[in-house]
Amino acid sequence: xxxIDVKRVPFMGADLMAAQDKNGQIWxxxxxxxxxxxxxxxxxxxxxxxxxxxxxxxxxxxxxRIPTNGGMQETACIKLDYMALWLAxxxxxxxxxxxxxxxxxxxEAYQLKAKDALAEAFLGKNVVSYxxxxxxxxxxxxxxxxxxxxxxxxxxxxxDRPNVQFAKAVEGSYSTILVRDLAKILRQNGVEMGxxxxxxxxxxxxxxxxxxxxxxxxxxxxxxxSGLFKVKETxxxxxxxxQTHLTPLVTGKGQKYFVNLFLANKMVEDKREA
Numbered sequence: 001x002x003x004i005d006v007k008r009v010p011f012m013g014a015d016l017m018a019a020q021d022k023n024g025q026i027w028x029x030x031x032x033x034x035x036x037x038x039x040x041x042x043x044x045x046x047x048x049x050x051x052x053x054x055x056x057x058x059x060x061x062x063x064x065r066i067p068t069n070g071g072m073q074e075t076a077c078i079k080l081d082y083m084a085l086w087l088a089x090x091x092x093x094x095x096x097x098x099x100x101x102x103x104x105x106x107x108e109a110y111q112l113k114a115k116d117a118l119a120e121a122f123l124g125k126n127v128v129s130y131x132x133x134x135x136x137x138x139x140x141x142x143x144x145x146x147x148x149x150x151x152x153x154x155x156x157x158x159x160d161r162p163n164v165q166f167a168k169a170v171e172g173s174y175s176t177i178l179v180r181d182l183a184k185i186l187r188q189n190g191v192e193m194g195x196x197x198x199x200x201x202x203x204x205x206x207x208x209x210x211x212x213x214x215x216x217x218x219x220x221x222x223x224x225x226s227g228l229f230k231v232k233e234t235x236x237x238x239x240x241x242x243q244t245h246l247t248p249l250v251t252g253k254g255q256k257y258f259v260n261l262f263l264a265n266k267m268v269e270d271k272r273e274a
Contacts, residue, residue, distance in 0.1 A: 006066045009121040011036060012109060019064050019077065020122045027062060027077035028118055033087075037110050038103045047090070048076045057086055080115060087111045176230050176249035182258060191262045208248060219248050228254035 004019040004027075014036035017029035030051065034044035051057045060082025063074045078086055087110055097104045179202070180195040187193060193201070199217060203210040207223045210216070219229035232247040250258070 004064060004066070005122070007121050009118055011114060011117045012106065016114070016118065017066060017075070018118045018121065019066060026080040026118060026122050027064060028080060028083050029066070030076045030078055033083075033110065033114065037107050051076070051078060051086060057082055080118060083115055084111075087114070176251050177255065179248060179250060182250050182255060185255065185259060186262055189259065189263060193262065215246070217248060218246050227251055228257055
């Protein structure tokens with residue numbers, strides 16, 4: 001994984017290694033977390049294997065090339081959203097409290113406070129404090145809540161897709177274009193609409209004049225006042241005299257308007273067919 005921002009984050013007298021990828025996701029270095037808690041090398045390796053083998057935790061596992069004392073190395077990391085679940089699965093037993101109270105105390109502190117420390121290092125002090133779960137069931141519920149929020153966000157992105165597509169389709173388009181060029185843009189974005197069909201649609205919807213005669217296919221006054229169209233007048237000289245030819249041109253505003261409109265309608269039709 002490349003394009004990451006790596007930071008050493010001081011926490012309880014130790015340095016935690018964490019990274020933020022290009023998508024804004026924060027990852028915690030498992031080795032540094034374990035060493036900070038007080039685990040030895042064997043215990044640290046065991047924790048890495050448990051994360052990789054766990055059906056849920058493995059979804060939040062990844063490797064980053066980050067700087068270490070031995071140079072750039074592949075390092076096992078876990079997503080911040082999964083870190084709470086991982087730490088909650090490390091039980092603080094009565095035997096641990098009796099035989100190694102310092103380890104139990106540090107583990108509990110990591111379970112409660114480590115995520116906030118890492119989040120603050122990358123997102124600033126204004127980040128909303130996250131209440132670290134104290135046991136596995138509550139950590140699982142917290143992860144489920146995070147996944148639900150992610151699904152809602154993805155659904156919103158999908159709902160906004162027409163706006164994104166039309167913005168890309170006409171990005172930087174400040175000049176006027178012909179109706180046939182608008183039809184090409186629509187086809188490039190999955191809307192089956194040829195030039196003749198588009199002209200017919202624009203006439204039927206009141207954007208172009210449909211009455212036969214000199215003004216046929218001329219933008220209506222409403223369409224011009226709305227800033228969707230302009231008219232190009234071309235003088236053509238014949239043996240019988242000069243004739244003015246009127247060509248409707250779609251403005252930049254009109255391009256965005258129509259592409260957005262057609263893509264939104266296409267999404268509705270696609271959902272009906274699904």
